[in-house]
Amino acid sequence: MTSGPAPDTARNAAVLDQIVPSVVAGTAPPLVVLAGPAGAGRSTVLDQVGEGLRARGVRTRTIRCSPPPFASPLHTMLKPVLRADVAALLIDDVQWLDQRSLEALEVLVRTARAAGLTCVCTAGPPAPAQGRAALRRLREEGLATVLGLRPLGMADVAALTTRAFQARPDRRLVARLRHRTAGNQAALHGALAEYGRTGAIRVLAGGAFLDATEGEPDLPEQHQLVTAVRRLGADVWRVAKATAVLHPLGAALPELAGTAVTTDLAVVRHALDMLVDREVLRRTRHGWRFRVEMVASAIVAQLGPYERRHLAGTAITALWNGTAACDDPAYRADQLAGAGKLVDTRRSCAELLAHADTASAAPGSRHWLRAAANLVADPVERAVLLARYAFACFRHGAYADSVATATALLDDHADHLRDDARDELSHLLVLATHGIGDTHPETPDPAPHEVIGAATALLALDRPDDCLTLLRRAGTSHVRHLVEAQAHLYRGDRARFDAAVGAAARQAAGRVEIAQLRLLPALVAGDADDAEKGLIAESVPADRLAIPYQAVLLLQRNRFSHGAELAHQAVASGAVAGADPACTVVYQWLAHAVLARGDLASARALLVAARTARAALPHLLDATEAVIDIALGNLEQARTRLRDGLSTAALAGVVLGTDQLLVQLAEVEFLLGNTAGARSCSAEATRIAEKAGGVGVGHLVAQAVVAHDGALASSATRLAVERGQPLELAAAVGRLASHGLAPDEAVADAYELLDDLDALLYRAWLRNVMRERNIRVPGRARTVVENERLLAGLVADGLSNRELATVLAASEKSVEGRLGRLFTRTGYQSRVALATAVHSGEYQPEGGLGR
Incomplete structure (x- = not known):
């Protein structure tokens, strides 16, 4: 920073x-x-x-x-x-x-x-x-x-955050910073420093994203806005501490604060007036509010354990007896968790569980489950709640807490768990262990109660055959069927996969994990229609799915902006467990998205991050990285990469997704003049796809290119249009057009579909085709800006003139001329200066959206 x-x-x-x-x-x-x-x-x-x-x-x-x-x-x-x-x-x-x-x-x-x-x-x-x-x-x-002086606006917050982290901030991060700081400059600078120090902001693919897995940081104790409150005197400070917890309770605040700090009501009102006069608080018709939310949270962070419990208990008592009200259910749940055993534990536990169920997607819900478990005396009931807490931690990317809780339950409380609950926790433990970047140790001869965990560990290592062999020793449970189904899916056997998923659903209908598994084939194949059918079959709302599944579904449904934000957020916050193939698909989609906008370095960085996270089915990453090789004209490297990926998958006995590599290899072989090899790869890809559930756009494109078949090209284009996924359509039409197999209207339609995706590189490629065919390119002014932004971004990635010419499908002489005009217009005197400006967000061409 x-x-x-x-x-x-x-x-x-x-x-x-x-x-x-x-x-x-x-x-x-x-x-x-x-x-x-x-x-x-x-x-x-x-x-x-x-x-x-x-x-x-x-x-x-x-x-x-x-x-x-x-x-x-x-x-x-x-x-x-x-x-x-x-x-x-x-x-x-x-x-x-x-x-x-x-x-x-x-x-x-x-x-x-x-x-x-x-x-x-x-x-x-x-x-x-x-x-x-x-x-x-x-x-x-x-x-x-x-x-x-007006508060900082969203644009100001975005600009200052960009400068602090040398990365473009996510829209939700900007909104969150603006909300927490109220646009106060000192608060924002303090927040940015603390977010950077604690790692709460992660930089990924040129963007800055909020990782609130462990909660958001507060302003430090010595920040000027906090010390200004302390300097107002001991009485005011005591009232300010009570107010920081109790202010959401509105008009009841003075009496409640007076009770909590055992002081006269007149003293409380005088302190509140002074805090209003110093503009720490704002008086509203409903009560009092802190002008800067982070000041309130910073004061709360300075409370001692007893002070915090006492004030939370005061709030809950007031809410229960009706002397105060608050419309925010999360506030009520937080105070219940804070009060602990100072209030009625049975009632508190019931309310915490109800809040956790209602707001399961909220990060705070896992803490409410933990608080509820701490209120329960019965060991069996407590074990059940701790298991729920372990699963909630996993859902929100808090893998270390998930591992610690699952391990404690299996080691110390196994007698209080049902057999199926032990299997679920064993399964979870392996996935969470991979989530923190470790490989779960292989168990050579597992005991009966260890079989599910050991089989899951083998599957996480991409060893489906060994997994299935071990599962023959497992009892019948929905978890066993889930692991078995995923192993069959890895082997490319859709029929057995469907049978195992059906068996799991009969034993535990409506479970989120069953719905997610049913979605996996569609997610890997990029088939939004099939994904919709899987959701309908399980009657599970999309917002109950894990974040990676939600993100890919949004991307496939053409809600690209929201899906990309969610996917970036999931990757940046670590809410992607390496053992889940959906997480690999998230990395694939993001890499394709940043490649489409011309950010080759970030695309490769995403793939490196995926490998570092031990993403499942790593050969899928080879397929995506080969796209970058091809864009740079490195066909031999792409061929080697694809062949290596296929060999890795074959050694592991994995078939799922290998058709993607074969489709790309077919086209690479064709471009390298190996027509026979191209036909062989295309045929094998089609065979695998048919067994796995159906032939997709890529298969048809490869067949059309290899055979130079206009009818197949039309089928590929028609299917791509029906699926309505802009990046897929643009890539398919672009590949077909480069071989003279796409009609003019398809090229123009694909170009228009990319209009809102900031896909600078894909649009540039299609513009080349459009000019060759004399198809009108709309928006000359926008085209100029897009070309400039694309060139600047590629220069910032460190591409040589030769590489620039290859990526842009232009001559080196043309590239030299464009670079000269770019330096003249921008005033930057060197590639280094331009690259620095791009990465810092300083470079913003007129009408541009930033990189």
């Missing part, structure tokens, strides 16, 4: 544009006041005003005011300033001036115009009464104006 002074935000620039030119031109009133709450960046803007004025030849002098007891009387400092013939007097934090100094400042302002002087001041809370009165008089006489 980078550090240093922040660049001008859009807000700062607007304020500077109001002040600096008017002071230079002599049209500003004698007094300009920059107002804003603590942390709004008043001093920063004042310094920028000074820099702007001095750059235009205006003489300035700056005075910094300090709070008592360090305040310096302003009236003793004005005469030297005026004798120095200053044209602009900059005064920071005038709220700390005493009455005599305020009077002197008012006199100065009244004489400033005649002296050719402008005063620019910053003012924050608390505003003294005499200062408000003086300002009111001056404004009424036209001698003063007040400019309020």
Whole structure:
């Protein structure tokens, strides 16, 4: 993460544009006041005003005011300033001036115009009464104006986050930072520092994403917004701590806070008034709210264990007896978890479980399950709840907690678990172990209760034959059938897969894991229609599925923006367990997506990340990486990679997904002049696909290319249109068009479908075809911007001129000319400077969306 002074935000620039030119031109009133709450960046803007004025030849002098007891009387400092013939007097934090100094400042302002002087001041809370009165008089006489510093907007937050992490922030990350900081500049800088320090922001494929698996960090204890509250005195601090927990309870807050901290109601109200006056709190018709959410959470983080339980118990008691109300169920659940055994444990446990069931997708739900388990005395019931907690941890990517809990249950509480529950936990333990990056140890001769876990471990190592052999020793349970089904799927046997899934469903209908397994063939094949049928068959809502499944379904349903965000979030947060093939598919889709926009380096980085995470079926990653090789013109490397992937799969006895490699190998062999080899690969790919469930777009494209068959090409195009997946359609049409097998209207339609996906590279490839065929390319201005952005991105990836020419299907001479024009337009003098600007987000061509 980078550090240093922040660049001008859009807000700062607007304020500077109001002040600096008017002071230079002599049209500003004698007094300009920059107002804003603590942390709004008043001093920063004042310094920028000074820099702007001095750059235009205006003489300035700056005075910094300090709070008592360090305040310096302003009236003793004005005469030297005026004798120095200053044209602009900059005064920071005038709220700390005493009455005599305020009077002197008012006199100065009244004489400033005649002296050719402008005063620019910053003012924050608390505003003294005499200062408000003086300002009111001056404004009424036209001698003063007040400019309020607005909170940072979404664009400002995005820009500052980009600079901090040298990566483009995810839209949801920007929204979350804006919400938690309320656009307060000091809070945002503190948040970015803490998010970076704790690893809560992960950088992936040029983007920055929030990883809230372990919760979001708070502002540090010594942050200026927190220490400002502490400095208000012991009574105010005690009330502030109670308020940080209890403020969602609205108008009941004063009485509840008074009870919680055992102090007089008048003391509480005085403290609340002071917090409002200092703009820590905002008074609303419903009660009180912290202006900056992160200040509240930072104060809560400083509570001792007993304080936290006591305040949570106060909140729950008030909610239960009706003396307070809150519409946020998550707040209620959090307070139940915090109160622990200070309140009725039976009622608390029931409510926590109800909240966890209702909001199972919320990250906090796993903590509610753990809290509920801690309230239960019966060992059997407690074991059941801890098992639910272990599964919830796995769902939300908290694999270490899942491993620890499952291990403890199997080692110490096995007597309190049913046989099927032990099998489920053994299965989970293997998957969670892979999730934290470890390989579960192989068990040579497992005991009967260890068979499911041992079989799952073999499957996680891509050894389906050994898995099936071991499963012959397992009893009948839905987990056994699930593992068996996945092993048959790996071997490419769709009939046996369907039979095993059906057996699992008969024993445990409606289980999410059964629905997910039924979806796997469709996810690997990219068949959205088949995926829909699988969901319908199991009657499981899509939002109950694990995040990788949700992400791929959204991508396949052509909800590309949402799906890509969810997929990036899942990968960045680690919510993808290597043993689950759906996670491999997520990496594949993301790599294809960033490749489509021309970011070859990020596409490769994603594939490296997948291998590091020990993704299942690694040969699928070879298929995706071969696409990058082909884009760079490395056909021999692509052939070697594809053959190696097929050999790896064959040695493991895995067939699933090998048709994807064969389809690509067929086309590579054809391009290299090996027509017989191309036909053989295409035929084998078709055979595998038919046994696995059906022939897809890629198979038809390969057949059409190898045979130069227009009818097959039409079938491939028609199927791609029916599936409605823009990247697949564009890739298919582009490949067919390069062999003269795609009609003009198909090319134009594919180009239009890519309009909203920012697929710069795929659109550039299709434009080449369109120009060759004299097909009109719409939007000349947008085309220019897209070409510039694509070229800049490829340069940032470190491609040579020769590689650029290959990727762009242009001559090296043409590339040299385009690079020269790019450097001229942007003002960057070298590839290094341009690459730095691209990666930092500084480079933004007019009309561009960023990389």
